[in-house]
Amino acid sequence: MDGLVTTAIIGLSLGVEYALLSLGFTLIFGILGVINFAHGGFYMIGGYAAYAAVHFAGMPFPAAVATAMLVTALLGYVCELLLIDRYVSDHLTPMMITLGLYLIISTALIVVFGPEPADFSFPIRGSLRSGGIYITYANLIVLLVCATVIAAVYLLMYRTDFGLALRAMADNREVATALGMRPAQYFPLAFGLATGLAGLTGALVTPTLTLSPFLGDSILGMSFLIVILGGLGSLGGAVIASFIVGIVEAYSRVYLGGSKGALALFVVVLIILVVRPNGLMGRIGRPA
Amino acid sequence: MRNMLRTIAFTDWLSIAILLAFAIVPFLTGDFFTLSLTNQILIAVTAALSVHIMLRMDLLSFAVPAFMAIGGYAAAMTAQAGATNLVVLLAVSFASAAIVALPLGALVLRLRGVYFVLVTFIFTEILQLLIFETPGLTGGSNGIPRIPAPTLGPLVLNTNHLIVLVSICVAVIATVVTMGLTRRYGQEFASIEENETLAQSLGLVAWHYRTIGFVVAGGIAGMAGFALVNLLLTAHPTSFTSMSSVFYIAYVLIGGRRTILGAVVGSCLLVWATKVFSSHGEYSAGFFGLLLIIVVTAAPNGLVGLAQHLLGRVKPRSASPRPEVADAHV
Numbered sequence: 001m002d003g004l005v006t007t008a009i010i011g012l013s014l015g016v017e018y019a020l021l022s023l024g025f026t027l028i029f030g031i032l033g034v035i036n037f038a039h040g041g042f043y044m045i046g047g048y049a050a051y052a053a054v055h056f057a058g059m060p061f062p063a064a065v066a067t068a069m070l071v072t073a074l075l076g077y078v079c080e081l082l083l084i085d086r087y088v089s090d091h092l093t094p095m096m097i098t099l100g101l102y103l104i105i106s107t108a109l110i111v112v113f114g115p116e117p118a119d120f121s122f123p124i125r126g127s128l129r130s131g132g133i134y135i136t137y138a139n140l141i142v143l144l145v146c147a148t149v150i151a152a153v154y155l156l157m158y159r160t161d162f163g164l165a166l167r168a169m170a171d172n173r174e175v176a177t178a179l180g181m182r183p184a185q186y187f188p189l190a191f192g193l194a195t196g197l198a199g200l201t202g203a204l205v206t207p208t209l210t211l212s213p214f215l216g217d218s219i220l221g222m223s224f225l226i227v228i229l230g231g232l233g234s235l236g237g238a239v240i241a242s243f244i245v246g247i248v249e250a251y252s253r254v255y256l257g258g259s260k261g262a263l264a265l266f267v268v269v270l271i272i273l274v275v276r277p278n279g280l281m282g283r284i285g286r287p288a
Numbered sequence: 289m290r291n292m293l294r295t296i297a298f299t300d301w302l303s304i305a306i307l308l309a310f311a312i313v314p315f316l317t318g319d320f321f322t323l324s325l326t327n328q329i330l331i332a333v334t335a336a337l338s339v340h341i342m343l344r345m346d347l348l349s350f351a352v353p354a355f356m357a358i359g360g361y362a363a364a365m366t367a368q369a370g371a372t373n374l375v376v377l378l379a380v381s382f383a384s385a386a387i388v389a390l391p392l393g394a395l396v397l398r399l400r401g402v403y404f405v406l407v408t409f410i411f412t413e414i415l416q417l418l419i420f421e422t423p424g425l426t427g428g429s430n431g432i433p434r435i436p437a438p439t440l441g442p443l444v445l446n447t448n449h450l451i452v453l454v455s456i457c458v459a460v461i462a463t464v465v466t467m468g469l470t471r472r473y474g475q476e477f478a479s480i481e482e483n484e485t486l487a488q489s490l491g492l493v494a495w496h497y498r499t500i501g502f503v504v505a506g507g508i509a510g511m512a513g514f515a516l517v518n519l520l521l522t523a524h525p526t527s528f529t530s531m532s533s534v535f536y537i538a539y540v541l542i543g544g545r546r547t548i549l550g551a552v553v554g555s556c557l558l559v560w561a562t563k564v565f566s567s568h569g570e571y572s573a574g575f576f577g578l579l580l581i582i583v584v585t586a587a588p589n590g591l592v593g594l595a596q597h598l599l600g601r602v603k604p605r606s607a608s609p610r611p612e613v614a615d616a617h618v
Contacts, residue, residue: 035405083581093584095348095405096541099534100580107574115570217530221413224406232402259417266414270395273407277399 002132007254008247013139015246016146021201021219022226022238023153024194030170030233031190032088037098038079039223040216041105042072042195046202047211048109051120061123065203072199077192085187102216109213117212138208145204150239153197157235166190170233228269231279240280299549299592300467306552307333307459314449323448325563327519330455332555334462334512335532336539340551341466341505343540345498346481347401350533351392351408352509354415355385357528359510360517361419364432374438374445374454377514378461385510386503393502397495412530419525431524438518451519458515462508466548469504473497531573538576542583544590553592 021043028036046068053064079101087093122138135143157163168176169186177183206215226245230237245265252261272279313326335352342349359381366380396407419426426432437446438454445454470477476497479487488494517523535558543554558579562572587594 029402035402083585087585091346091401092348093588096584097581099537100577100584103534103538103573103577103580107571107577110570111574218413221410221530224410228403228406228410259421262417263414263421266410269407269410273395273399273403277403 003254005133006135007250009133009135010139010254011247011250012243013135013143013146013246014250015243016143016150017201017205017242018222018226018246019150019239019242020146020197022223022230022242023150023235024197024201025223026227026230026233026235026238027166027194027197028191029227030235031166032080032084032094032187033173034084034088034094034098036191036194037095037220038101038105039098039195039198040219041102042076042198043202043219044109044206044211044213044215045075045105046072046199047120047206047215048113048118048202048213049199050203050207051113051118051211054120061207065200068203069196069200072202073192073196076195077188079195080188080191084191085184088183088187102220106213106216113213115213117210120207120211122207136208142204142208146201149197149200154235162189225265225269227279229265229272229279231281234279234281237279237281299547299596300463303547303549303552304460304463306549306556307456307463311453311456314452318448320448321563323452324519325560326452327455327515328563329556329559330452330459331512331515331519332536332539332559333459333552334515335509335536336543336551336555337462337466337548338505338509338512339536339540340545340548341469341501341508343545344470344477344481345501346484347397347498347502348405348537349408349502349505350405350530350537351389351411351506352512352536353528353530353532354408354412355389355506355509356513356516357415357419357523357525358388358513359385359507360513360527361426361432361523362510363514364435364517364523367435367438368432372436372439374440374457377438377518378458378511381510381514382507383510385513386507389503389506390499393499393506394495397498397502409530409533412528412533416525416528416530419528426523426525429525431522433522435517435521435523437521454518455515458511462511463548463552465504465508469501470548473500477501535573535576538580540590542576542579542590544592544594546589547592550590550592554590557591 021039024042025036025039028034028039049068049071050061050064053059053067054061057064059067083097083101084094087097122141124137124141127134127136128140155163157167165176165181165186168179169181169183169190173183222245226241227233227238229244230239230241248265248268249261252264307330310326310330314323317323335356338352338355339349362384363377363381366377371377371380392407392411396404420428422428423430437444439445443450445451476487476492479492480494480497484494513528516527520527539554539558540551541554542558543552544550558576561575562569565572565575583590589597
């Protein structure tokens with residue numbers, strides 16, 4: 001029983017991590033209509049930026065995480081502004097650009113930090129116990145921070161004029177533009193916000209798991225799985241799907257072993273595509 | 289339109305000529321490095337053609353390594369079971385991958401194109417895991433070693449020279465199949481690429497044609513998998529990483545996505561470049577990434593498109609006086 005609860009807690013903390021990661025991904029798709037192949041790359045940049053801030057600049061961990069988020073957000077902003085923005089209404093081109101960016105990012109990280117996993121661990125050890133149920137302090141802190149940031153993203157998107165503008169842009173770009181909103185102003189900000197979230201996730205999560213320049217593919221695959229499950233472009237769907245994926249992964253890892261959970265999730269995704277092609281929370285979205 | 293058909297036909301013939309020209313290589317040199325490079329180019333061409341077919345319908349496929357794994361492992365198992373005839377192995381590798389592509393395509397290609405991109409990406413990731421999870425069938429992380437060489441009648445195709453000929457055979461079959469497919473369904477593919485909504489409203493059941501394309505593309509990738517397994521003499525999961533799917537996409541886009549020749553040129557140049565600069569192998573992915581960004585932003589039709597554009601400008605007089613009519617694909 002205690003084992004079941006502990007696994008559920010692990011699943012929940014995986015869920016919030018995935019939620020934060022896939023929120024950024026689905027935000028970019030929802031607003032710009034672009035599949036961001038560099039998302040896993042920005043996750044890794046976040047991890048390495050925090051690592052560098054701690055190990056080379058001697059920053060305390062929270063400051064390093066904040067720095068990592070800023071760096072990735074700024075990089076995302078610049079990439080959108082200089083490269084993607086001109087091609088945003090095209091279909092394949094932005095995808096190819098982000099794919100190219102991803103290749104460049106992975107290569108740059110291997111060249112700068114080497115192909116071996118970096119020695120980056122969470123500064124706080126130990127775990128909180130109650131009877132047989134426990135959670136490591138690291139996971140607890142990550143869980144709380146992620147949950148707070150998710151709440152903040154929700155407030156930003158649904159309680160501010162900026163969020164309203166972004167959602168208007170996502171709903172109908174033509175009408176929003178006709179009403180005076182300027183895509184050139186909002187797209188880089190949205191992209192930067194999303195990559196910042198990916199970077200933040202990377203900075204928080206990689207010290208509890210592992211930091212290597214080859215993480216990108218699996219992170220990207222996981223984001224894809226979650227957004228299909230939740231419905232492309234749906235923020236709420238991404239969060240719910242993240243928790244489903246987190247819980248399934250935690251239980252299958254503990255009770256089935258290996259990667260059977262991922263296989264099961266892929267089958268679930270295929271079934272979802274037959275039964276509810278727009279995902280759990282998806283709407284009839286933008287044509288792609 | 290006829291004018292355009294003629295130029296396409298020319299580039300297609302050129303593609304086949306280039307591939308056949310590789311047959312000279314084993315007669316010129318026995319150098320292991322050169323022969324291996326030739327093989328890798330030919331396999332890359334075959335894999336890139338699989339990407340090319342889907343791009344003709346504006347679909348980006350990341351599933352090439354997955355189908356290569358299916359075809360490669362199926363051929364390896366068949367050969368181990370004793371059926372080493374080359375024709376049988378080619379048929380098995382094509383059919384096994386095509387059979388898996390059919391239900392997956394029928395499922396995903398009814399949906400918007402973006403789902404295809406995401407699902408093919410996940411499919412390749414998952415298939416890697418599946419190989420590791422089924423050691424009884426696929427040998428897991430050990431792979432399937434010591435595969436018997438293919439045979440053609442009494443001839444055992446086990447020397448480095450003959451392996452090159454097998455790879456050429458695979459690449460040429462793939463090219464001819466791709467030519468046939470894009471000829472037969474050229475109009476449908478083009479209408480889907482240009483305006484799918486319009487095509488559908490005029491009665492074209494788009495997902496039928498997309499699925500046909502996907503099944504053939506899967507089969508071609510399966511044959512590429514066989515050629516790779518035949519080169520390495522072992523079927524191993526590391527031959528089919530999801531990262532390699534990105535490379536095949538890069539070959540096609542950098543070479544030029546409009547023509548088969550683009551896939552051939554892109555594969556030749558980039559595989560060659562990777563090997564020549566292999567002392568800096570860790571940079572090659574970043575180099576491809578940079579090229580990819582430059583090509584899609586500066587020359588969307590790739591190197592072949594660029595060459596056609598330049599040649600077209602050099603001799604506008606010699607072109608037929610017939611006015612260029614915008615193609616009505618639908």
